[in-house]
Amino acid sequence: MKNGILVISLFLVIATTGCTTQRSWVYYSEAQPGQQARSQSVVVLPFEDKRKNQNWDSLGWSIVPLVPFTKAELNVPEGKDFHVASGEWENFEPTEDFAIALAHEIEHRDLFENARFDRNSEGADYVVKGTILATDYAGTLYSYGLSVYAPVAWVLGLPVNYVSNQVSLQLELIDQKNGDVVVSKIYDSPEYERYAWIYNMKSDFEYPELTRAIYDSFVQDVNMQMARR
Numbered sequence: 001m002k003n004g005i006l007v008i009s010l011f012l013v014i015a016t017t018g019c020t021t022q023r024s025w026v027y028y029s030e031a032q033p034g035q036q037a038r039s040q041s042v043v044v045l046p047f048e049d050k051r052k053n054q055n056w057d058s059l060g061w062s063i064v065p066l067v068p069f070t071k072a073e074l075n076v077p078e079g080k081d082f083h084v085a086s087g088e089w090e091n092f093e094p095t096e097d098f099a100i101a102l103a104h105e106i107e108h109r110d111l112f113e114n115a116r117f118d119r120n121s122e123g124a125d126y127v128v129k130g131t132i133l134a135t136d137y138a139g140t141l142y143s144y145g146l147s148v149y150a151p152v153a154w155v156l157g158l159p160v161n162y163v164s165n166q167v168s169l170q171l172e173l174i175d176q177k178n179g180d181v182v183v184s185k186i187y188d189s190p191e192y193e194r195y196a197w198i199y200n201m202k203s204d205f206e207y208p209e210l211t212r213a214i215y216d217s218f219v220q221d222v223n224m225q226m227a228r229r
Contacts, residue, residue: 023092025097025208029108041115041116042126043115044116045121047096048131055079056072057071057073057080059139059141062143063143069144071139073137074139077089094207096117099130101211105219109219127176129172130169136165139164142161154198158197160198163194166189167210171183182229
């Protein structure tokens with residue numbers, strides 16, 4: 001009886017890790033000097049959200065006997081209180097977080113003399129408009145049909161879960177003096193996907209890193225197009 005209680009407790013602790021482990025948006029942008037900043041200013045506006053407002057999951061069925069695995073497929077993952085490997089995501093506001101991060105990235109790359117996030121583009125030479133097309137999240141929790149005894153399989157070396165994240169953004173740099181669109185492109189991040197074991201749990205919130213990869217490509221495109229002007 002005591003062993004049974006221990007197994008059930010272990011399952012509930014791991015399977016509900018999402019209720020206790022919090023994630024939040026943290027974006028680091030390192031200064032990368034090497035070019036003379038253009039004597040112009042740019043404003044990054046809050047992004048527009050065009051994601052599908054659809055979230056679906058069956059994670060609660062993990063404790064049902066004979067159910068081998070349960071899934072989560074989330075288009076708006078910050079709208080859920082729990083995830084495969086984390087709980088509620090605190091202070092994650094994509095429309096502002098993505099925009100503020102891009103303003104910092106442009107500033108640290110010395111693309112322009114002045115770069116800032118603002119809700120008003122008045123007075124800036126250039127403006128960046130962004131659209132969030134996707135922040136896809138997929139997760140699988142493996143119970144192997146063992147219900148609350150799934151930890152037995154995990155301890156023996158079978159995966160606990162699988163997660164993947166991906167970001168898709170449309171970014172535009174516009175010359176405010178004449179309305180010319182300098183850069184306009186849809187950027188898809190590489191897909192982050194990981195299996196996790198009980199002895200090596202993985203993050204299921206990799207959106208800052210994926211966004212950084214997109215911004216690196218955007219900065220390169222801006223540099224190339226601005227050099228032609």
